[in-house]
Amino acid sequence: MSNKKVHLSLPDEEVAKFDMLRNELGMNRSQFFCYLMSGERKRIPDVVKQRNLISKLSDIDLHLRHICLKEGMDAGDVLYVHEAIKDLRSALNITSGPMDQKLGGGDKREKV
Numbered sequence: 001m002s003n004k005k006v007h008l009s010l011p012d013e014e015v016a017k018f019d020m021l022r023n024e025l026g027m028n029r030s031q032f033f034c035y036l037m038s039g040e041r042k043r044i045p046d047v048v049k050q051r052n053l054i055s056k057l058s059d060i061d062l063h064l065r066h067i068c069l070k071e072g073m074d075a076g077d078v079l080y081v082h083e084a085i086k087d088l089r090s091a092l093n094i095t096s097g098p099m100d101q102k103l104g105g106g107d108k109r110e111k112v
Contacts, residue, residue, distance in 0.1 A: 061088055
């Protein structure tokens with residue numbers, strides 16, 4: 001079976017929408033076109049759907065760390081913020097960690 005090239009003419013808005021949707025599924029243009037032609041519907045993983053949320057939470061983590069470095073902050077408050085950051089990182093690892101870590105396989109690897 002040989003592959004043939006297909007050329008499409010689309011307005012800029014449609015190309016932008018096509019690219020946005022294929023990026024959400026993590027596909028290149030060819031894969032997304034074949035996916036649309038097949039008529040099947042894949043379930044979009046929550047991690048892909050919530051990529052923006054994870055990015056924002058990561059920014060919050062960075063800003064909280066920056067606040068903790070400022071002088072004049074009470075040690076108890078710094079400890080509270082660090083614990084909150086640890087909880088946030090734990091939640092992010094559960095949500096977006098590699099699959100083998102979720103299944104416990106990452107802990108069994110030998111460290112080099």
